[in-house]
Structures are given as C-alpha cells and as structure tokens.
Amino acid sequence: MSYFRKTIAEMAGYTPGEQPPRGAKVIKLNTNENPYPPSPAAIESLKRLDAESLRRYPDPFSRDVCRAVSSNFGVPEEWVLAGNGSDELLSLIIRACSGPGRAVVYPMPTYVLYRTLAQIQDAECVEIPFPDDYALPLKKLIAANGAVTLIASPNSPSGTVASEAILDELARNVSGIVAIDEAYTDFADENALGLVKRHPNVVILRTLSKGYSLAGLRLGYAVAQPEVLKELLKVKDSYNVDAITCLIGAAALNDQDYKSANAERIKVSRGRLEAELVRLGFRVWPSQANFLLTRPPGGDAERLYLGLKEQGILVRYFKQPRLDDKLRISVGTDQQNGILIAALSGLIK
Numbered sequence: 001m002s003y004f005r006k007t008i009a010e011m012a013g014y015t016p017g018e019q020p021p022r023g024a025k026v027i028k029l030n031t032n033e034n035p036y037p038p039s040p041a042a043i044e045s046l047k048r049l050d051a052e053s054l055r056r057y058p059d060p061f062s063r064d065v066c067r068a069v070s071s072n073f074g075v076p077e078e079w080v081l082a083g084n085g086s087d088e089l090l091s092l093i094i095r096a097c098s099g100p101g102r103a104v105v106y107p108m109p110t111y112v113l114y115r116t117l118a119q120i121q122d123a124e125c126v127e128i129p130f131p132d133d134y135a136l137p138l139k140k141l142i143a144a145n146g147a148v149t150l151i152a153s154p155n156s157p158s159g160t161v162a163s164e165a166i167l168d169e170l171a172r173n174v175s176g177i178v179a180i181d182e183a184y185t186d187f188a189d190e191n192a193l194g195l196v197k198r199h200p201n202v203v204i205l206r207t208l209s210k211g212y213s214l215a216g217l218r219l220g221y222a223v224a225q226p227e228v229l230k231e232l233l234k235v236k237d238s239y240n241v242d243a244i245t246c247l248i249g250a251a252a253l254n255d256q257d258y259k260s261a262n263a264e265r266i267k268v269s270r271g272r273l274e275a276e277l278v279r280l281g282f283r284v285w286p287s288q289a290n291f292l293l294t295r296p297p298g299g300d301a302e303r304l305y306l307g308l309k310e311q312g313i314l315v316r317y318f319k320q321p322r323l324d325d326k327l328r329i330s331v332g333t334d335q336q337n338g339i340l341i342a343a344l345s346g347l348i349k
Ligand SMILES: *Cc1c(COP(=O)(O)O)cnc(C)c1O
Pocket: 084, 085, 086, 087, 088, 111, 152, 155, 156, 181, 183, 206, 207, 208, 209, 215, 218, 219, 220
C-alpha cells in the first residue's frame, strides 16, 4: 500500500520556473519578476520591526495589509483577505469550493498551477481551449458552469486581457465562484475590480510579486464580498501571513507612486522589446503584462531556449501542446532586453 492517496502518487506536481542560485551571473527573464528593486519605503519599514512583534503571533487577519488595500483601491477593509502569495489564495478557493463532482474550469493555456491545485482535490478539470488570439471562450466557459472558474487576466503565458464586460457576463451566467487572477494587473490598461460590488461570486486575486518587485516576500490579497471571505477564512492557516511580511507589504502597498513609475518604465520597455522581436521575424501576442509570448521564425523555440541558456539568459519554454513552438520572455531592463535581442539574432542566423 502506498503512503499516499492515489491522486497524489500519480500526479506530476507543479514545476516552478528555474531559480538559479543567488549570485549566479544570469539574465533572468523566465519567471516574470520585476527587474527593479522594491520600494525604498518598504525596505525602510523593516527598521520599525521590533522584537515584540516577532515574539507574539502575527495578526491572523493581516489588518495592516487589508487597510492599505482598502485606502489605495477604494474597497472596504472587510472585503480584503491577505494570503501567503496569491498562490495560497488560489489554493484556499479551490480547497473550499471544488472536489469530486465540483469541477474547476479554466481556459487553456494558462497558469499551470490551476490544474495542480484542482488535481489535489480530486476535482475534475474542464480545460477550454483559447482561440489563437486568446479571446476568452465565453460561451464554453459558461456552459461548463464550474464550481470554480479561473481566469487569469492578463493571462499567462499570453499576456492578453479579458474585458470587464466579458467577465461581467461570465460572472452573471455561472453559479460557482469566478476567480479573476490579476497577478499582472499593474502592467495592464484595465482591471475587473469593479465586479466584486456587482457579483457575490467574484473574487479578485492580486499579488505583490510582480508589480511591487516583492516575489520573495510572498504576499497576495483577495477582494470579494465578506460572505465569501468568511468561508475562505475557515480553510486558511490561522497565521498565514507573518509579521515581517505584513509590515513590509503594507508599506509597499502605500507606495503606489513608486510601483506605478516602475510599471510605466516596464511598459515602455515592453513596446521596444516587442518591436525588436518583430524585426527579427518573431510573432508577438499583444501583451498587457510584464512578459511577451512570442513565436520565433520557424517555431524553433526549444533550440533558442537552450541556446540562450548556454549564454546565461533564462527565458521560459513550456514543452506542452500549443506552447512548444513559443517562448515566454519577461520584460527586463532595456539593457537586459538588448543583450537578449543580440543573443537571439546570433542564434537565428
Ligand atoms: C505569478 C503568478 C501568480 C503567483 O503569485 P504569487 O503571489 O507569487 O503566489 C499567480 N497567478 C499568476 C497567473 C501568476 O503568473
């Protein structure tokens, strides 16, 4: 007999993007981290850390984070739930809502973790293919009527956004939870935060990992009506966000100007990088995130991925249907992007 449930023994498990050891000389464009440092105000906040706040358990409701979200985004504090990264919040929703006979529905290709989390619950995954332009397959998503429908917007790996109007229609026509994963919203022209007021089944998920340059901190938040958050609270660890994360995270959220200025810089670099890739003959999908999905000439993606890696440049290659001829490239600084373009033009010659 196995020690483990059949599902666990047989599943593959999620493989995160490669994280080279600290100090390794690489240009890291594979996991969509922000190339700029976190807010100086966030780092400065560490000086206010006292021993007493470490001796005691942290606030189980991370109220400093909820308050910062509330005052910067105009939602009531009671509508915010903080998590150990938005990955934890995804896990809470899927654990609370899905299981045998309660399907998890999402368009494909998207964030691979959705499938892993659903599998752990023994929930059926209904994977609905995106069309080539990554417009949301609304009718099929509605027809599947999941206990949980997951929409990444901007989507990874395509960078494409689902409009608020489309998401509104989705939320109105399914009976389960619609979780809108806005991990990349800081780089986008529109978001769907306004939907939580109109729909009791909408949960918006955000993270400090991308826009705020704090992937190492592990902080995300959900915005939804209090009736939904009340149920998710039953599932979470009591002390899911530690005292240090709460302190730094609140300070970062309160420094919107710094975050927005970096996001603007990245958006300008994204446009330049896109133009350079197109010049080299790559197809590039229109992105509202801090990365580009791109198909090299001839679909020669795996060779380019390996060739770049040999030169110390990491990009993301997904060996899976529809993506194995493409690369997902995080937008770095202009200097990093320049080195990437030079390497790519050498490799495709
Ligand atoms: C990066 C990412 C997340 C994870 O965010 P964390 O807060 O670091 O857990 C969630 N969803 C998508 C689509 C992402 O790309």
